[in-house]
Amino acid sequence: MEVKVAKTAGFCNGVRYALEMTLRAIREKKDDEVICTYGPLIHNHQVLMMLRERGVEEVRRPEDTRGKVVVIRAHGVPPEVRRALYKNASRVINATCKRVARVQAVIKQHAMKGYFTVIVGDEDHAEVIGLKGYTAGRGVVIHSPEDVEKLPQEWDKVLLVAQTTQNEKIFQEIESRFFKKYPNGVVKKTICGATKERQQEVKSLAACVDAMVIVGGYHSGNTVRLVEVARSTGIPTYHVETENDINTSEMRKYKTVGVSAGASTPQWLIHKVVTTLQSI
Numbered sequence: 429m430e431v432k433v434a435k436t437a438g439f440c441n442g443v444r445y446a447l448e449m450t451l452r453a454i455r456e457k458k459d460d461e462v463i464c465t466y467g468p469l470i471h472n473h474q475v476l477m478m479l480r481e482r483g484v485e486e487v488r489r490p491e492d493t494r495g496k497v498v499v500i501r502a503h504g505v506p507p508e509v510r511r512a513l514y515k516n517a518s519r520v521i522n523a524t525c526k527r528v529a530r531v532q533a534v535i536k537q538h539a540m541k542g543y544f545t546v547i548v549g550d551e552d553h554a555e556v557i558g559l560k561g562y563t564a565g566r567g568v569v570i571h572s573p574e575d576v577e578k579l580p581q582e583w584d585k586v587l588l589v590a591q592t593t594q595n596e597k598i599f600q601e602i603e604s605r606f607f608k609k610y611p612n613g614v615v616k617k618t619i620c621g622a623t624k625e626r627q628q629e630v631k632s633l634a635a636c637v638d639a640m641v642i643v644g645g646y647h648s649g650n651t652v653r654l655v656e657v658a659r660s661t662g663i664p665t666y667h668v669e670t671e672n673d674i675n676t677s678e679m680r681k682y683k684t685v686g687v688s689a690g691a692s693t694p695q696w697l698i699h700k701v702v703t704t705l706q707s708i
Contacts (some may be wrong), residue, residue: 429706430454430684437698440622440650440691442525443470448500449523453497454482462496468553469501469523472692473650473669493517503554504506506529506561512610527592528555531618532562537616538587546570546579548602549591552647553643556591572598573589575606586613592620593650593691595657596627620690623650627657630688634661637686639679641666643701644690649692658688670697679708 439447443646446469453463464485468476476486487493490512498517500510504524514520524532536546544566549556551569560567570576579586588606590599596619603615634640642703644651647686658665664682679685685705689698 429679429708431635431656431702432684432686433702434626434633434686434688435699436622436626436629437643437687437689437693438691438693440525440620441504442620442667443692444526445525446470446499446523447475449521450479450499450541451482453499454484457497460651461518462689463499464493464496465499465501466490466509467492467501467503469499469678471645471651471690471694472694472697473645474697475692475694480643482607484695490516497521499523501554502528504530504532504558505554508643509558509563512655522585524558525592527618527620527654528558530587531559531592532575533618534616534618535559535562535567535587535589538585539566541585542566542616543585543587544568545587545589546606547589548594548599550649553591555593557647559589570602573601573605576602576609577607582708583610584612586610588613588615589618589651592618594619595661597657598666600603623653626650626688626691628684630654630657631661633686633688634663637663637684638682639664639666639672640686640688641668641701641705642688642690643698644670644693645669648690648692651693654688668701671700674704676704676708679705 494516497519499521545563655667
């Protein structure tokens with residue numbers, strides 16, 4: 429089987445930064461220090477297992493960081509959580525993705541001017557929960573173009589942003605409807621450039637293979653987007669977390685397979701998937 433691997437597959441800069449910050453904290457930690465992350469650092473089970481094996485705890489409540497070194501996850505946190513972490517932890521390492529931090533700042537600036545904020549994203553995703561915290565209570569999350577029609581018409585100052593890993597095509601459709609409803613609305617294009625590049629490359633790769641395999645966590649938002657983009661081209665697409673998820677008998681019917689991966693997927697995991705496919 430011929431396997432074509434996307435050049436953009438694997439860690440984005442934000443994930444790489446968060447992981448490097450955490451690994452540095454592990455290397456430099458004092459004997460009496462305990463390192464923890466507030467929620468999962470990134471959305472990849474295998475990487476999280478590696479961190480646990482190195483003694484990194486995962487906590488869900490700010491009070492559970494008391495006396496510990498805490499790493500703020502790549503997705504960021506709401507401002508009230510951030511304040512609580514600085515109050516409780518012995519030290520805070522802010523590993524929020526720089527692009528996510530910029531979106532937080534944009535929302536905060538507009539909220540201070542009285543804007544309502546519309547966030548295109550997954551309501552339960554950690555990044556979106558964090559972003560919504562900067563809206564001063566005037567934020568709403570939508571995920572489809574149809575949702576624009578449900579927004580209050582009387583809003584006069586409205587900002588539209590997106591979760592950084594959103595589907596570019598869907599955001600464009602929402603933007604079009606948004607301007608029809610709010611001619612004076614403000615739109616900030618906050619989808620990460622790396623996200624756009626990955627989605628575009630998946631489209632291009634899908635055009636010259638028999639099937640696509642997307643590697644990444646089942647709960648990873650950007651990985652799920654890549655799966656959606658690949659499937660939208662009409663070719664068979666398989667979402668796997670590890671090489672063990674590959675259905676070898678199913679894959680034997682394809683001569684050429686394209687492989688891409690989410691922004692939280694390590695290279696060693698991609699390599700294992702590619703090697704398994706090549707052996708079929």
